[in-house]
Amino acid sequence: DTEVTQTPKHLVMGMTNKKSLKCEQHMGHRAMYWYKQKAKKPPELMFVYSYEKLSINESVPSRFSPECPNSSLLNLHLHALQPEDSALYLCASSHRGSYNEQFFGPGTRLTVL
Amino acid sequence: GDSVTQMEGPVTLSEEAFLTINCTYTATGYPSLFWYVQYPGEGLQLLLKATKADDKGSNKGFEATYRKETTSFHLEKGSVQVSDSAVYFCALSEGGQNFVFGPGTRLSVLP
Numbered sequence: 590d591t592e593v594t595q596t597p598k599h600l601v602m603g604m605t606n607k608k609s610l611k612c613e614q615h616m617g618h619r620a621m622y623w624y625k626q627k628a629k630k631p632p633e634l635m636f637v638y639s640y641e642k643l644s645i646n647e648s649v650p651s652r653f654s655p656e657c658p659n660s661s662l663l664n665l666h667l668h669a670l671q672p673e674d675s676a677l678y679l680c681a682s683s684h685r686g687s688y689n690e691q692f693f694g695p696g697t698r699l700t701v702l
Numbered sequence: 703g704d705s706v707t708q709m710e711g712p713v714t715l716s717e718e719a720f721l722t723i724n725c726t727y728t729a730t731g732y733p734s735l736f737w738y739v740q741y742p743g744e745g746l747q748l749l750l751k752a753t754k755a756d757d758k759g760s761n762k763g764f765e766a767t768y769r770k771e772t773t774s775f776h777l778e779k780g781s782v783q784v785s786d787s788a789v790y791f792c793a794l795s796e797g798g799q800n801f802v803f804g805p806g807t808r809l810s811v812l813p
Contacts (some may be wrong), residue, residue, distance in 0.1 A: 595745075631791055631803035632746070679745050689795060690736065693745040 592616075593694035595680050601700045602669060610697045612680030614661040621663040622691065623655060624679040632679055638663060670701045704729045706804035708792045714810045715782055721808045722779040725766075725792035733796040735759075735775040736769055740789045740806075749777075749790070782811045 593614045602608050612621065620639045624632035637645040638657040652674075654666040663680055677698055681691040708725040715721060727733065734753045750759030750797040755770035764779045777791060792804040 593745075629806070629808075631806050634801070681746075690734070690748060690751060691801065692748065693738075695745040 590699075592693050593680055593682055595678075595697050596689070597697055597700055598695070599698045599700075601702065602670065603702050604672075606670075607666070607668045609667065610665040610678055610680075610686065610699075613661055613692055614682040614694075615661055615671075616682060616684070616692065617660075618684050619660060620683045620689075621657065622681040622683075622693035623653075623663070623665050624681065625678040626696070627676075630672035636665075662692070670699075672701050675699055675701045704733065704794060704800055704802045706792050706794055706797055706802050708790075708804035708807055709805060710805050712808040712810055714812065717784055717811055718781045719811075721777070721779040721782045721786075721809070723790055723792075723809070725775045725777065725804060727773050727775065727792075727794050727802075728753070729794060729796050731796050733768070733794040736793045736795070737766055737775070737777050738791040738793060738803075740791065742788070746791065762794075777810050778809075782809070784811045784813050787811045 598610045620636050623635040625631045634647050635649045641657045652669045656664040659695040677696045679696045680694040683689045683691045705728045711715045736751045737749040739749045740746045750761045752759040752768035758767045766775050766777045775795050789806045789808050791806045
């Protein structure tokens, strides 16, 4: 299995809602990442988990809360988002620690109303 | 800090034309270099990679050679197809310390 899966594919939420994005990989990778991608821009790194520990937080607002329950799963909990948070949220994983060749999931298209 | 520069496009070509997308980088050491492709509505897919100077990465007819002397990793394909229409990102990773994307180049191939 050489795939990173993400659910849901699309999500529409209001500014007072709480929702979660989910990511899963079964490649034995020990680093997992959340990226935010706005239209016509490259992905921006949000969080890195290496060996299930949060190793880098790129000063992301606290309304985004990551969780890594085990080495195969990664969640992103969303609360009190703003319309400008609407974007494609991408999950990725890599072998042999952080920042090596990354494998990306298809993304969750998030719209905040 | 490390950075990646690439032609932003859009690049518009006719089917079977030759493709070059330029990519240059700035890094303090010896990074690994990557090309990723993003088709409309999808995530990023690794297209090819090179981990040391003079390495050539290749996949699906695409090629790129790691040129340390010119700090470049230009993407080429001899004959593009309509199905190659996508956004192409050049990226680097240095010593497991960071992962930097270029701004992306949008390619449109017309039949």
